[in-house]
């Protein structure tokens with residue numbers, strides 16, 4: 566395994582830190598000040614438009630795509646430290662056109678889209694002109710098991726007629742959101758994993774209604790996580806991605822890199838929490854000593870450092886496997902890091918909150934919002950238990966216990 570940094574990654578890393586320090590961090594207060602309940606979904610802070618233009622100018626654009634036709638063509642090992650840095654700010658991934666769920670959707674369109682679909686949706690997504698969603702989860706079925714998804718897509722002439730309800734569809738309320746990659750039931754009598762299909766549905770199609778925006782621990786963001794009703798929505802069959810019944814295959818392909826990218830960003834989030842914890846411990850005095858001199862606090866700091874380092878190694882191993890053996894070869898390491906990284910981030914943020922005292926749970930610090938994001942990531946792209954079940958199943962198949 567070789568995780569050593571290439572020359573171009575070293576350069577990109579320096580450029581990315583400069584972008585974060587000079588542009589992204591200073592923009593954060595204005596971005597959040599301009600974002601309020603009344604502004605959703607009509608408006609998003611103009612700061613983001615400026616950040617996108619600046620990121621593009623600096624060559625920090627579409628770094629996630631290994632396909633060199635669309636960006637610098639980085640491997641996953643090369644992208645890992647860069648995605649981690651972007652995890653230091655909630656604004657950076659979108660500013661660099663590297664945020665979920667667009668990244669996974671772009672990968673699907675690049676790999677499975679027809680030339681017409683690529684022209685209509687992939688081109689503007691790559692240019693950062695529009696945003697997109699992935700519509701899998703439903704309120705009425707346990708969506709950890711996607712074979713149960715019930716939203717119906719029935720053939721009618723050249724169209725599908727779509728009826729059903731989705732929720733937690735991230736980004737659907739974003740003012741630039743235009744399309745959802747919608748997963749629905751087309752072939753109920755087929756084998757379990759061949760029943761569902763993905764169709765591209767414009768968010769302004771007649772019959773598509775955002776009925777509410779789900780909050781996460783009371784937080785919302787400009788794209789929100791939406792509950793959407795599909796009421797007799799008509800979508801032409803030419804807007805289907807791949808063949809009927811291919812939704813699982815496509816979703817598995819999409820989720821591999823997507824899960825890993827979440828984990829890379831989680832490491833950055835954990836690093837930011839640790840840096841806040843260290844800063845506070847250095848300056849706050851209790852019982853005649855700085856917190857940093859208290860053994861208990863030092864242990865919390867040390868434990869956080871150790872856990873982040875462990876998680877980073879696993880993350881880089883999964884990235885290396887994805888580069889060298891593809892999604893199938895990397896699937897257990899990706900499941901493993903998908904469990905580890907959000908849990909490490911939660912633990913580190915929780916300790917940072919504790920070291921800050923009451924300020925840690927207040928609006929003066931970003932820690933509660935960071936915690937909400939890390940905790941929610943334990944569900945995104947599959948809850949911990951589903952990944953643990955997959956790893957456990959494989960482990961039990963081993964006859965001699967050898968790797």
Ligand SMILES: Cc1cc2nc3c(=O)[nH]c(=O)nc-3n(C[C@H](O)[C@H](O)[C@H](O)COP(=O)(O)OP(=O)(O)OC[C@H]3O[C@@H](n4cnc5c(N)ncnc54)[C@H](O)[C@@H]3O)c2cc1C
Nearest residue numbers: 699700701702707708709733734735941944946947948950
């Ligand atoms: C902030 C946020 C953003 C999201 N964005 C999107 C999005 O953009 N698009 C989208 O489609 N979905 C999105 N989701 C939904 C997410 O993918 C689902 O929540 C997840 O797949 C779990 O489905 P569920 O909520 O229906 O939980 P359920 O399937 O009801 O599972 C509930 C619990 O049951 C347990 N469980 C389930 N399976 C097993 C098992 N095999 N073994 C043991 N225990 C098990 C686990 O504890 C699990 O948490 C988002 C979720 C959040 C919180």
